[in-house]
Amino acid sequence: MRMSVQRLKELFFKGSLGLTIISVFLGFLVGALVLLVAGFNPVEAYWAILKGIFSKPKYMAYVIIYSTPLIITGLSVAFALRTGLFNIGAEGQYVVGAIVAATAGYFFHLPMGLHIIVCILLAAFAAALWGGIAGLIKAKFGVHEVISTIMLNWIAFYLSNWTITLKAFGKQGTGKSFIIQETARIDLFGQWKITEPGLEFIRSHPFLGDILKTPVNIGIIIAILLAILMWYTLNKTTLGYELRAVGYNPHAAEYGGINVKKSIITSMFISGGLAGTAGALQVMGVSHRIAKLAVMEGYGFDGIAVSLIGNNTGAGSVLGGMLFGALKYGGSKIQDAINAPTEVINIMVGTIILFIAMPSLIRLLLEFKKDK
Amino acid sequence: METLLGDLGFIIGTTLMYSTPLIFTALGGVITERSGVVNIGLEGMMYFGAFVGAAAAYFFQDPWVGFICAGLGGGLLGLIHAIACVSFSAEQIVSGIAINFLGPGAALFISRMLFDGATQTLSIPNKIPLPLNFLFGEGKMFASSGFMDLVFNRFATVYIAFFMVFLVWFVLYKTKIGMRVQAVGENPEAANTLGINVTKIRYGAVILSGFFAGLGGAALSIAVVSRFSNTLISGHGFIALAAMIFGKWKPQGALLACLLFGAAKGLEIFLGAKGVPVPGDILAMLPYILTIVILVGVVGKTTPPAAIGKIFNKGDH
16 A cells, blocks of 8 residues: 555656646646736636536537547647657648548538548548658658648648638638538537427427537547547557657667658658548538638647647547646636636646646756655 | 839838748747757747737837837747746747747737737837838938839838848857857857856847847737737748748848748739739748748758757756
8 A cells, every 4th residue: 555655656756647737737826826917816717717617518518529629639749749759730730631521521422421431531641641741751851840840731721721712612702611511510410409309309408408509529539539549559559669669769769670761751640640630520520611711720739738738648638638628618708707818728728838848847846845 | 114113122022021020030040049949939929029019019109119028028938938948958849839828828818908808909109110211201212112112111120130130140150159159059068168158148049039039020010010919920930930940040041031931922912912813822822832842852951050959957067
């Protein structure tokens, strides 16, 4: 028993779990201080966020809907980071996935089920190629993936806006693409919801009905399956072992007979595919189309935060994504509740990441406490 | 001939205007990375600077006060990055990502507090002046809207940016302090042995990079346009970062890269104004495609400062 407490302590103080928990705590603390300085009551603000997350089934459903793309872009970034690559390009890969899902969802006419699978696979494949470009030019020409993916993000951004201007794909002048076919949607009971019995059900079942009012979809299940798949691939397969070896020490991996260049391309390919799946699921489950982007939507950049909060693991990304999704959705409520700027959430997330970046500072704080 | 010259003047002029914010920010990137600290947070620093600049220009009714405040605002975020990276051995890219959440978060938070819940400032009363008009009177130096007027009668920030390129080049290559910065970026252990204070140099460089990024943001918010809004920066900081690498970590190289990006924007605006049926989105993509092509063909083999991103702990040596 004493041994296990010792081990827990070890994990908390030396490992990453304690670091993450303390960083999150400090993020909330700094958020509270910012609110206090700005003249708001932080307790009221956090209470409004909590109420905004948990007080209605509808809210909780929205948190899950908000979290789904963040979990998957988090997985995308985490997968690359575990293999030694920094995929800033999840943003663009997400956009490519969204474009392809919207196109395949609108133009193809396939039976229910098959259409969904075709859309997701095509979107993931296209985004994987998009990510793979960055991997390829790193492997072949030594161009750093951070730079190439920044460029690829913007190319994807303008590509998306361009497709909408095409007559066959977008309503002219509206800045929106046509709505995807019903067979390509992943909403739960999407069609039935608007029929008479469906509306009757929503009226007579307050709890489930409330949830059905949101664009609730099967995306979260896919997200969790992908997290498990990522864990399995990285930890239980030869491929995962090789990729991690390259991430840990490319020179040693090369010496050990691993093809480092091929690993870099493979890793960016898989990472891109994950981010593209996030974009596809968002189109198929929530927006049902793509629209003109004025600024980057930020799903990929948020994914970096999710991955870091989750210590670049599958399970961590699920939890990090839920935390971030909850903060994003709940945080939007404090504007109405106490008129405080919702951007305090960005400050909190930034602070959390800043502390996660400084394990030595956190250790110093812990040492200081122990000495006392 | 007359219109051709006029068109050319328009394109060059717009190119200069849109390059300027990038030049300031890319110079910031050069300074910090030459000292060995990666700064991916330029975007957040630029964003914050754009807001602080516009807000100060609005409240003090003076664009120059706004310009300086923008630099200080960016420098403040630079200080945070420096504390994390230099004093606490932070993972530099991760700290930069944090800055990219903090900068926009803080800008929009304060904007909502000061401007009645809006994520944009009110229009500033005076933009950064056009020095030729200021010195000689409007249309006195060159005929209005002639070639010379379109090219040379530009915001003061444009001239300052070009001067800064020279200044940073001069300091980096021709002065003792510049040599020290380079030494710290190439081999901090050796620099330390020679008695150079690595910590101090890196703190200075990182804070200065924030200062420059802040100026870059203001060059947009109080010169190109006359207010800050939440969509104003949207990626300019990342483009400046790319321009810096494109320019091989040199001030003069970064300048050329920024001019290239600016020219793409200038051409896009020109063709749009002329009603040329080239899709604007495709045109907007070109500089990024070109950058990748050039990186693959030429720049891929260049190497960044040797000690870039490496953590330096004095105690270890």
